[in-house]
Amino acid sequence: MEAFENIHLDLSKAAGKCRFAETGLGWRPAGHQETWTLDGRDIRQAQWSRAARGYEVKIYTRAGAVIQLDGFQHEDFDRLSKVFKIWYSVNLEHREHALRGWNWGKAEFGKAELAFNVQSRPAFEIPYSEVSNTNLAGKNEVSVEFSTAQEQPDKANTAGNIDLNQKKRGKKTTVAADQLVEMRFYIPGTALSKKEKKVKEEEEMADISDEDKNGAENGEGEEENAAHLFYNTLLDKAEIGDVAGESIATFPDILHLTPRGRFEIDMYENSFRLRGKTYDYKIQYDSMKKFLLLPKPDDVHTLITIGLDPPLRQGQTRYPFLVMQFKRDEEVSIELNLKDEVIQEKYNGKLQKVYEAPISNVIAQIFRGLAGKRISTPSKDFMSHHGESGVKCSIKANEGHLFCMEKSFMFVPKPATYISFDNIQNITMSRVGGAVSASRTFDITITLKGGQGEHQFSNINREEQKSLEDFFRTKGIKTKNEIDDSGTLLAAALQDEDLASSEEEVIAAARGSADEDDESIDEDFQADSESEVAEEFDSAHESSGSASGSDVEMDDAEGDAESDVQEVVERPKKKAKTGK
Known part of the structure; x- marks a missing residue:
């Protein structure tokens, strides 16, 4: 038996003791009784390379899993090489990583992982078990998403032996504040499809018939977009496509x-x-x-x-x-x-x-x-003015519906917002905005506990105010009503069809006499009247006529003062202009 101290399994935080025997190997973290074991007959390949904590041994199993044992010293290579050669009949390969820092290279799909090689040396490897999803992000771009910390069970805390024949996603035990969650590959050009690759390989081995060769030449195996081929291959290898x-x-x-x-x-x-x-x-x-x-x-x-x-x-x-x-x-x-x-x-x-x-x-x-999830439906304690379980409102410029659930509020569709009653400090009902919209709608502002911020839902129909207040009271939520009812006169003005036809007229009516001279209707003016004022500005007035008309005006000017006074009294008074 060969034993090594301070070894980490699959990048685990806790170090443990690793032992190799003729039948297999095992690893036990410090302070734990559970032991992880691997049968020696399941080892297919082993590699030795430089790693974060010194040197690591990467083991590829026949079931397709990848095992990382990290923390070995440089002088341990000879001992481990003999162990794998004699006991497991596997050569411990020495691999050197690419250290140039280039971001371009060649991606190669292995049996258990995707390797990104730079000058025929691996820059990094991605185990298929760590790939949670992949998408075509563009014509020549493929995004690869990785398992997050929430999805990763801690192998060190698992009791008993681990069955590596059952491939589990997210088996790494790393839980860190910063974590790589996505990587994108830019893959230009075209590549040979799987069928054409197979045909060419068979041609090289001279095991293909002339008829199949002609079929390949006639276009059965055509080139396709390299990014699409990469995407489809990763779907197959990582078992996140139809083969799942x-x-x-x-x-x-x-x-x-x-x-x-x-x-x-x-x-x-x-x-x-x-x-x-x-x-x-x-x-x-x-x-x-x-x-x-x-x-x-x-x-x-x-x-x-x-x-x-x-x-x-x-x-x-x-x-x-x-x-x-x-x-x-x-x-x-x-x-x-x-x-x-x-x-x-x-x-x-x-x-x-x-x-x-x-x-x-x-x-x-x-x-x-x-x-096995419970289905939640809107609360039976709430019913809107129109007999619905939700009310129409807005979050900023996004319109949607606010639903009152048994223990929460839910706003959909965008941005979908969930607010639990237990997290609410208070709700404030207020009227904000212009004079017209303020009389017909109101807003509610939900303040969260612990200074977590607030959510404002605006443009709620005034008819829903009582229904919401009753619901808040039923659920025991502290509510503040800041709606000012002094706008009764404005609401009455809005109900007048004549005044409500123009928003400017309604605003002017609410402001009072400030705009009376300019905006209010002149009741003395009649468009069809034949008053002297209208005749005075008429293009057919006598003053633009004959000379006799002018003589008459001169005679009137020379008349007595009483006739002048009488004429002035009979003329309608002009309205005096007042400054704003």
Whole structure:
């Protein structure tokens, strides 16, 4: 037996003792009784290279797993080389990493990991077990997403031996503040497809018939986009595509409001997959923290909202909620790809063999059976003015609906916002904005405990004020009402159709006499009257006529003062202009 101290298994924080024997090897962390073991017959390949804590031994198993033992010293190479050669019949290969720091090289797919080589030396390797998802981010760009800390079980805390034949994702035990979650590869040009590669290999071995050669030359194996080929190969190797197993149920062309687009939903035993034109997502059922079934107030659609932790990532954007929209009158008939015995034994009868119901209810029931998540619906204690379970409002410029649940508020679709009652300090109801909108709508501001900020929902119909106040009172939420009822006169003015036809007129009426001279209607003016004022500015007035008319005016000017006074009195008075 050969023993080594201060060895780390799969980048674990805790160091342990590693022992090699003829039958296999084992590792036990300090202070723990659990031991991780590996049968010597399962070792397929072993490599020695420089690592973070000195030198590491990387072991490739026949089941496709990658084991990292880190913390060896340089002088341990000879001892380990003899151990692997004599006991396991495996050569311990010495590999040197590329240290040039180049970001361009060649990606090679191995049996257990993806290697990025620079000048035929590996710059880094990515085990397939660490790849959680991959997407085509562009015409020549592929994004690779990695398992996060929340998805990684601690191997050191697992009791008993670990069965490496069952390949588990996220087996690394590293839990750090900073973590690599995504990497992007730019892959230009074209590459040979799998079929053409196989044909060329067979040609080189002279094991292909002339007929097959002609078929290949006629275009059966054509070149394809190199990025697409990389993407499809990684899907196959990392087992996140169709090879992950047969789907239990499939729903095509489902409209998603967040993230926006139409996706096909494939449901598997432990996960479900969203397939779109640009992005594909694989989501574990364990990542589902909330499942809400929300009837949209338009009486036409139903929303399914799924809360995810960790959230869905699309480049730099994170989506903590999935929001799907369905028509209420759209029904579906589907048969699950499960045997009756499995439904009864494994799912305790929570699933049915055949479903015939509205599509939103069918998807909700299947999710409930497969994921074991409780379906949340709006509270029966709230009913809007129009008899709905949600009210229309806005978060900044984004319109949506606020639903009152039993223990929380949920705003959908964008940005999807979940607020638990236990996290609310108080709610303030206020009227803000212009004079017109303020009389018809109001806002509510939800202040969170512990200085976590606040959420403001604006443009709520005034008719919903009483319903919301009653609901807040029922749930015991502290509420402040800052709505000023002194706008009764303004509300009455808005109900007048004549004044409400113009927003400027309503504002002027509310301001009072400040704009009376310029904006108010002159009641003395009559467009059809034949008053002397109208004749004075008439183009056919006598003053522009004959000379006799002028003589008459001169005679009137020379008349007595009494006639002048009488004439002035009979003329209507002009309105004096006053400055603002």
